[in-house]
Amino acid sequence: MEKQVTLKINNIPVTVPEGTTILEAARKAHIEIPTLCYLKDVSCVGSCRMCVVEATGARGLVAACVYPVAEGMEVRTNTEKCRQSRKMTLELLLSKHKKKCLSCERNHNCELQKLSLGYSVDEDRFKGEDYVLPIDDSAPYVVRDNDKCINCMRCVAACRNQNVNAIGPIGRGFHVHIGSAFDMPLSESVCVGCGQCVVACPVGALSERSTIDEVWSALANPAKKVLFFTAPSIRATLGEAFDLPVGTNVEGKMVAAIRRLGPAAVFNMDVTADLTIMEEASELINRIKTGKPMPMFTSCCPAWVKFVEQRYPEMIPHLSSCKSPQQMFGALLKSYWCEKNGIAPENVYTVSVIPCTAKKYECHRPEMEGDVDAAITTRELARMIKTAGIKFTELPDEEFDNPFSTATGGGAIFGATGGVMEAALRTAAHMMDGSFEVLDFFAVRGTNPYKEATYLVAGNALRVAVVSGLKNATELLEKIRSGEKHYDFIEVMACPGGCVNGGGQPTLSDSVRNTVELKDARAKALYSSDTLNALRRPSDSPVMDMIYNDYLGFPNSHKAHEILHTSYHADKRI
Numbered sequence: 139m140e141k142q143v144t145l146k147i148n149n150i151p152v153t154v155p156e157g158t159t160i161l162e163a164a165r166k167a168h169i170e171i172p173t174l175c176y177l178k179d180v181s182c183v184g185s186c187r188m189c190v191v192e193a194t195g196a197r198g199l200v201a202a203c204v205y206p207v208a209e210g211m212e213v214r215t216n217t218e219k220c221r222q223s224r225k226m227t228l229e230l231l232l233s234k235h236k237k238k239c240l241s242c243e244r245n246h247n248c249e250l251q252k253l254s255l256g257y258s259v260d261e262d263r264f265k266g267e268d269y270v271l272p273i274d275d276s277a278p279y280v281v282r283d284n285d286k287c288i289n290c291m292r293c294v295a296a297c298r299n300q301n302v303n304a305i306g307p308i309g310r311g312f313h314v315h316i317g318s319a320f321d322m323p324l325s326e327s328v329c330v331g332c333g334q335c336v337v338a339c340p341v342g343a344l345s346e347r348s349t350i351d352e353v354w355s356a357l358a359n360p361a362k363k364v365l366f367f368t369a370p371s372i373r374a375t376l377g378e379a380f381d382l383p384v385g386t387n388v389e390g391k392m393v394a395a396i397r398r399l400g401p402a403a404v405f406n407m408d409v410t411a412d413l414t415i416m417e418e419a420s421e422l423i424n425r426i427k428t429g430k431p432m433p434m435f436t437s438c439c440p441a442w443v444k445f446v447e448q449r450y451p452e453m454i455p456h457l458s459s460c461k462s463p464q465q466m467f468g469a470l471l472k473s474y475w476c477e478k479n480g481i482a483p484e485n486v487y488t489v490s491v492i493p494c495t496a497k498k499y500e501c502h503r504p505e506m507e508g509d510v511d512a513a514i515t516t517r518e519l520a521r522m523i524k525t526a527g528i529k530f531t532e533l534p535d536e537e538f539d540n541p542f543s544t545a546t547g548g549g550a551i552f553g554a555t556g557g558v559m560e561a562a563l564r565t566a567a568h569m570m571d572g573s574f575e576v577l578d579f580f581a582v583r584g585t586n587p588y589k590e591a592t593y594l595v596a597g598n599a600l601r602v603a604v605v606s607g608l609k610n611a612t613e614l615l616e617k618i619r620s621g622e623k624h625y626d627f628i629e630v631m632a633c634p635g636g637c638v639n640g641g642g643q644p645t646l647s648d649s650v651r652n653t654v655e656l657k658d659a660r661a662k663a664l665y666s667s668d669t670l671n672a673l674r675r676p677s678d679s680p681v682m683d684m685i686y687n688d689y690l691g692f693p694n695s696h697k698a699h700e701i702l703h704t705s706y707h708a709d710k711r712i
């Protein structure tokens with residue numbers, strides 16, 4: 139059993155396992171110590187000095203995020219000395235921070251602003267050297283404004299945790315700033331666009347490249363039919379932007395809110411999650427039968443695809459040729475839907491709502507350009523709803539528009555790590571053996587970042603693995619390379635926990651992020667909707683029957699390949 143340590147924090151006795159930090163122990167006493175550079179599961183370096191406290195046995199103030207507790211220790215978190223130190227830290231940070239709060243997308247949701255208010259800082263107490271840094275908006279997905287950066291390094295840690303290392307500190311002393319190697323534009327770096335740096339940033343120095351203005355223009359253009367479609371995870375996260383508890387499923391209100399923005403239709407992207415499974419499961423079976431390169435990797439995460447193209451080009455033949463659900467939806471609307479409705483594709487403007495910054499890049503890939511006209515994140519959708527004066531929490535629940543409204547539970551769980559695999563197993567196993575009726579594959583569920591299992595299907599042992607986070611993907615790829623591991627089918631999602639934790643999801647305050655398991659709560663909402671759905675296997679969906687009977691013929695048909703599949707190319711930037 140773990141050795142326990144008893145101490146007092148602000149006179150409250152607390153018992154915690156040995157090795158616990160003061161910051162973690164304080165939570166047990168229901169005391170929150172302010173932080174800036176610290177972010178649970180991302181960064182813990184004790185450099186910003188916001189979390190300083192007084193502790194017996196320590197010389198001077200100590201950083202609570204890294205300082206371990208000791209038996210009999212007495213900690214004071216809110217003394218005059220602590221408060222003055224934190225205030226001075228904030229005033230020094232503000233001496234160099236571009237205070238553009240009124241137009242900053244993090245206004246009212248900024249850790250620096252919240253702390254500055256709490257500590258009654260004098261924002262002009264110190265005057266820093268006027269050192270203007272250019273805005274890096276070279277990439278179509280993330281914008282960096284270093285004049286707002288407080289050098290907390292959370293983005294650097296997030297990128298390092300992804301094993302991409304596209305960004306780091308550059309320069310010395312007062313001129314230190316964050317950027318790519320040799321200050322090259324982000325678009326020319328090894329960045330894969332996952333956006334984990336954006337959701338890690340406590341201020342407005344990083345944001346998605348917004349396409350809100352283009353979407354407003356399309357909505358105002360009478361010559362355009364604007365068609366929205368929302369990714370599986372959005373219903374589990376959008377509510378957070380309207381102060382609803384983490385993990386609230388707001389599907390009905392989300393549809394009602396988008397409808398009030400004025401598009402011609404609001405469709406359910408879970409439909410093309412189902413379609414992806416139909417195509418991917420068929421591709422897997424074909425590969426097994428014809429001896430094509432195995433294992434097969436999922437390809438619905440564009441940041442993962444880019445990572446393979448850059449770092450493991452020899453693995454490209456192992457990527458499924460299926461487009462992502464976003465690109466499939468755009469392609470299907472511009473072909474099938476347009477033909478069915480007698481509308482020219484150029485008169486249609488497709489808008490995907492996605493959890494992701496990488497999907498903003500994906501829709502500009504030359505192989506798929508034109509399928510999706512604009513990709514907006516959950517955060518951007520929330521901004522549009524607020525700007526339009528829509529009272530989100532008061533809205534009635536409404537349903538998606540036909541013909542793309544009904545989807546299966548298999549499509550819904552795409553937003554969580556393991557979801558694509560589980561939906562594919564439900565379908566592939568049934569395609570291989572019509573009597574295979576299992577719908578729950580528990581071993582691939584949960585936010586564990588590396589899961590593996592073997593299933594016996596039609597006399598074949600199907601070895602599967604699920605990883606999320608690119609560091610775990612690297613570990614898996616190295617095991618495959620060395621021959622240590624052998625799998626048949628592998629799901630990879632770049633963001634830890636999958637799209638529910640994507641770089642375009644709502645940015646919550648540190649006090650929430652440091653205490654709530656966001657990935658679990660959001661994933662739970664998706665799995666609940668799967669369990670409640672009478673249709674759980676993509677191949678049972680009447681919408682799949684309609685699409686294949688009306689248009690595509692059968693999974694992996696020539697027409698399906700033309701519209702729903704793509705190709706990848708080695709990227710030699712490394």
Ligand code: SF4
Binds near residue numbers: 280293296305333336
């Ligand atoms: S988007 Fe992802 S890969 Fe690019 S800099 Fe940010 S964390 Fe790194």
Ligand code: SF4
Binds near residue numbers: 286293294341343
């Ligand atoms: S960009 Fe944001 S996360 Fe990165 S160092 Fe600056 S303030 Fe911190």
Ligand code: SF4
Binds near residue numbers: 331442495631639
């Ligand atoms: S895991 Fe999802 S949100 Fe993250 S980069 Fe991949 S597709 Fe985007």
